Amino acid sequence: MDLSYYPGCTLKTKAKGLEAPAVAAMAALGVNLVEISRWNCCGAVYSLADDDLAHHLAPVRNLIRVHEQGADKVSTLCSFCYNTLKRANQLVQRDEVKRRTLNDFMEEEKDYQGEVAVVHLLEVLRDDIGWDNISAKVKVPLQGLRVAPYYGCTLLRPQEIAIDRVERPAILHQLMEAIGAEVVDFPFSTECCGSFQIISNPDSVTQRAWDILSSALKRGAEALVLTCPLCYFNLGQRQAELKQKYIDFTGMPVFYFSQLLALALALDSRVCHLELNYADPLPLLEDKRLLV
């Protein structure tokens, strides 16, 4: 099955460890991710101002590309892109006046009415492939790996774009169970990591990283699993500082869900780019005999 796919800027540079294993794992599961051509940056954050239409042009243009390339659905991997594209699409679908203004402004484009569906790859795994089918393809169950699912913000909020229940989501838990990992629930799994404040107020992000990581550690997790390249950065890169601040803290590997999925499917681990992970995950994976 071919599935249209929007990568976004981060996946082509800083988040190869999210994209490459996802593309490989989907192929192993029978889904060919087809990158849309001529995509542009979606703008990363959805504009929250009522009088600002200009910032919706970038995400809508991407949806127009998908539509003109003949697809009725586009999948995303980056949580920020998912949120921005999905919200812009809903705006076009639900607000007739703004839709008209946007279409009028983009004179050179064919009118867009919100025909394309925006989904996150986790939804494809759950709804189109199914946990049982994934389990059946697992060759290296991640037995004994105690992993805490961390959702962050942009897959769940606001309510109308949530890929699962807003307050007690289960989708990452279910994927981890399907690939044989031991799931560790913890109270910070949907709490914000500080997000773009890493630019202006990095100390507040360090504090958030500690709250989240220490809570997962206390519950007995050995690693975090997540989907967002910014959560991955904030919760990984800050660990160097945290180790200096808290002498007992020795680091905690942070995985993209796609890395663990690819490992469970016994794909060549080089595709996971584990060398890019901030806290070295190799000792943990070797200890659990999960590298083939």
Added chain:
Amino acid sequence: MRIEISGQTFQSDFVKKVAEISGESVLSCNQCGKCSAGCPMAFAMDWLPNQIIRLVQLGIEEDIAKSKTPWICASCLTCSVRCPRGVDLGRLMEAVRLLTLRRNIDYVAAAKIPPDALGEMPQIALVGGFRKHTA
């Protein structure tokens, strides 16, 4: 501290602008405090999120202008999904930020961020951060 509240502050341009840009009904908030209880960035704020909306209701512009809170807000939208009165406080924070940014005043200067830190950061952090904090 003495705070002057009058019919004029209630109906000031500032209050109207915040309501207009955010598209939110500012007076719907009944100060239950749920937004602040769950705000992950509250520890770094001076005024709590519910206090910011109270200041907006009362039109006390100077205190909001001096506050770090809207700039510490990470737009996580936890408050927005939890508010029992249906107020999207995340949008209100954005409106308050925009009132400053639209006067061409930046909150963060790109030149002040250490180059090696910039080099490592994911694009969504850079694009998102500069969208939220620069004019």
